[in-house]
Structure formats: structure tokens, C-alpha cells
Amino acid sequence: MKQLSELMGYRKGIKVVDATLRDGGLVNDFYFPENFAKELYKANLKAGVDYMEFGYKADKEMFDVNSFGKSKFCDDDYIRSIVGENDTDLKIAVMADVGRCNYRQDLIEKKDSPIDLVRVATYINTIPSAVDMIEDAAKKGYETSCNIMAISNAQESDVKIALETLGQSPVNVIYIVDSYGALYPEQIARISDLYLNAAEKYGKKIGIHAHNNQQMAFANTVEAAGDGVDYLDATYAAMGRGAGNCSMELLLGFLRNPKYNIYPVIQFIQEHIVPMQEAGVVWGYDLQYLMTGILNQHPRTAIQFTKEARKDYAEFYKEVVAQD
């Protein structure tokens, strides 16, 4: 039986990672309302969340600072304006994409930064670049994770090589990332098994970042937690690219560790997320995301369908099947 199968108990190793500013920022170009980040930080503290991801550490030579909100770049000053010295148990994370981050320059020594965890995001074919970033960040004193994206499209033999390579790197956490929302819990169980074997061999932790194309983001996260995966990504009201992520409110409603509280999450959603949705920011499960999920495709066509406020789902189905 699974470690979490006694649903009345809990596993202390589990860490909840709030990715709202980062994955949610993909929906609104990181333009969050005034005070959103500050209030989210306070809500996370009250909710007992373990890590809060502030956004991307994007290369300002590649991305125009005037075209994105502050969470796209996560300057240390910006983070400090929200967390001060962050004299709390909540750790601060940022994501750094392979090929889109000037990490040698933009990532200073940990001792001078409010950031605790650098999450390196990579596709399976750029693992060597990811390892270079991980080594740089680790040498500067940060905790590191490696998020291998779009795992539903990767060959198992390639994944094994990636896990061996990462096992020998200084990375602390390796993430299962279902970018396309294509996976079912049974597959998550098998992938978790594969990752956890490598984790045990090399003394790493495993995490999961799910997408909700088939309304499986929460179920897959629960499955992974039961399998022994420790780092669980979630976002408030599932705010994230396309169909969104595992909902923080669902996850905290499930986890039995008394350190977690759902109430501040509900309050925050009522006060800050619902108004944003009412103002026209759109994400979450819908038929177009189900279709790209089933077909194991990148959701970009579904995102475009959403942006154009199209409602001809049947026509879209024919389009994506034709592209398959």
C-alpha cells in the first residue's frame, strides 16, 4: 500500500510549492494587480505553504522589460519589496529556463539574495545546459531543482539517461512535469516509480508539476504524493497556462498535515483571483485543452483558440486531429 494510503495520516517530507505568480503569469504576461504578490505572500504564510515561486529569471536582452510584469524577471529588489528579509519558514523560488536566462550574470550569490530555490526548466534534449545552470546555482549557494518538461512526449530511454545525468549533478529535486496535461494517474505511478528509483540511488527528491487539460492535475498530484513524490506544485484557483495547474485549494484540502490551512487560500481567491477573472483574465479546463491533452500536443493551439474567444469546438477538434 501507498505511504499516503492511510488518509488520516500524512508524510512530513511533503513540500507544497505555490507557482501562481510563475505559471499564472503566463496567462497575463505577468501583469498582476497592485498588491497581488504581497497579499499572495501573506496568504501563503498563513496557509503553511513551503515554497513560493515568484516568477521567471528571464534574460532582459531577450525579453523587453516594458512588455511584461515584474514576475517575468524577478529582480532581487522586486522580491525584497514584497518579502523584505523574509524572516519566515516560507522559501522563495524562481524559475530559470534553459536558453532564456542569463544566469551567470543575473543570479548573484545566495547570501546576497532573497531567493532560496532556483528551478531550472528544460526539455529532455537540453539536459546538459540545465546541468550547467544547476552547477552554477548550486555553487552560488542555492537549492536547485530541475523541471524536465513535456515528459509525456519523451522516450523512456532518454528519461533514464536524463535521470542518471541529473543524479550525478548537485540538483536537489527532479520534477515530473506533465506540460501537456496528457497523463493519467496510472502513468504517473509508473513515471514516479522510475524517478524515485533514481532519487533513491542518488539521494535526490522528486517533485510533480501537473496541468489540468483532462481534469487530472489534482488526481495526478495525489497519485504522485501517494507514490512518494515530495514536492507538489499547485496554484491558487489552478491559475496557469492553458487549462491551469493543480489547485492549491484542492491540494490543501487533501493534505492532512495540520500545518496547512485552506481558509487563507479561499479568502485570497475571493478577494484577488475572482476579480481578476471577472476583469477578463482566462484560464482553466475547457474542451480545447481536453483535446490537445488527449492528443498529447503542446497547448499552444488551444491557447490561441481561447484568445480568439472561439466557441467552435468541433471545428477545432478537426484542426488539431489534422495536425496530429
Place this chain on the structure above:
Amino acid sequence: MKQLSELMGYRKGIKVVDATLRDGGLVNDFYFPENFAKELYKANLKAGVDYMEFGYKADKEMFDVNSFGKSKFCDDDYIRSIVGENDTDLKIAVMADVGRCNYRQDLIEKKDSPIDLVRVATYINTIPSAVDMIEDAAKKGYETSCNIMAISNAQESDVKIALETLGQSPVNVIYIVDSYGALYPEQIARISDLYLNAAEKYGKKIGIHAHNNQQMAFANTVEAAGDGVDYLDATYAAMGRGAGNCSMELLLGFLRNPKYNIYPVIQFIQEHIVPMQEAGVVWGYDLQYLMTGILNQHPRTAIQFTKEARKDYAEFYKEVVAQD
């Protein structure tokens, strides 16, 4: 490993039951638009659905025929006006609630009726009445199922007695019903095990009817299918009471039997469900349903919250916790 764990394969025993008119009817007092039922019947035929539930067989002395649409009563004439002689592979089902159905009178001999399957819905404490209804329907020539509702609130020892009692009845299918959307896949696995043991002993089939309060309706249905549960309830766009059900489009996207087609479901949703939603009919996952789901409460307070178009989720949370 599970029977469905080879995701490329499929189990021929699986039957998909469309409950849109019945569970969906709880949302709009069974007042569906003109042609809705007829077009749904056609879509189900194209989609390869195995059973279509037309609604309740409600007692007209208890319920005013002028206060509900036709699917509340499912007169044989009404069903025939849609299916004719139903010379198809799609079987016709109706639900009969214990204590709300004048079954001796309203259920005629099967040979004279378009109905194939009578689904008897009961709480755990009225199993003897359910058995009486099952015996009556079976004697008249119908297939029968027994849907034991609100199973998340039942004692396991009571469930065992109910399963023994039903095992010795003429019922064909016994349903796991998560009325409150309170259960997680791990619990479904254990409950499936319990039900399947009884099923094996007495030569019955098992079904599942899930609710989506915690976005687990589809995941729980997939879990049950993998465990050996054969009858899978779903509704188009999850239309059903409160948070709704397992979505037909998710389920058919998952099942690998080539007889099932998702495309007619998508077409129907676009043409008939989305306009109904745009006209103001409301159902589906939202925070208030998550809360009653977590607390394992009947969703009636959450339904009221929805009807009043309240948005003070945090206040509602305090109310339902206080009632707990």
C-alpha cells in the same frame, strides 16, 4: 497490475451510461430545450454510448407535472416520442427513487415499454424497499441496478450487509455512488474491492456514479474502471447536480474501445450545452462544492449558495464548517 493498466488496450465489459437528462435535470427542473433529448439520443448513438438514462420515474401524486419537465416522469409515450421503437444497440434507462416512485403502477411490463434498465436509487437505510422495487422490476422483465447513494457517509459494516442483501436479489448491477464528491481514488479502489468481492460471489456487475466536487469525478471513474468496475456513468459537459459528474467527453477520450467516439459529444456540447449555459443554467466545480466535498456534506448548502449567486466563499466556508 490493473486490467486497464495497459492503456493501449480495453476491457469489453465496460458499459458507458449517459445520465445527462437525469442528473442534469436536477439543475433545470428537467426543463430541457426543445429537441435536446432527441439530439442527445442521436449523439449517444453516434458516440457508441451503451445506456441512455432518460430521467426519473417520479410519482405524479408527489410531484406536480406542471412544475417539472418530462424527464422527471419518463412516461413511456415521452420516451417513445424520442426513440420510436429504439431499434438500436443503445439501451434506455430510467431512475426510480425509493419513496418517490409509484413503481407498481407506473412501471408496466417490459415487453410493452421502451425502457430496458430500471435504476433503483436508495440510501443505505432503505435497502429493503429498494429490493422490493428491484424484484418488481425484474419480475416485469427489466434489467435492474441499485444505486446506493452517499456511500462516503455509510458505515462499512452496513455496506457489507447491503451488498449481501442485494447479492441475493435479482439486481444485475450495484452502483458505487459518491453523492457528495468526497472520495479520493484510493478510497474508490478500496470500495471497488469490497463491491467486486460481493459481485463475484453473486454474479453481479458493479458500476460507479461520481461527482466532481473535488475534480475527482473522472479520476475516480478511471480508478474504478481499472479496478474492474464495468458500468461507468457520465454526463455531457459534466451536467449534473452541484459540481456535476464525470464528463462524457473526458471518459470517451480515455476509453480505448474503438466503438466510442468523442466527436459527436463535442458537437452536441457546442450546439446544445454551451447555449444552455449561456442562457444561465449553472453547474460544475466551484469552491462551494469543494468545501462540502471535503467536509463530506450533502451539497444542498452549496447549491443554495450557487442559486443566490453569492461570491463570499470565505463566509460560506465558515458557515459549512460551523454546520459540520
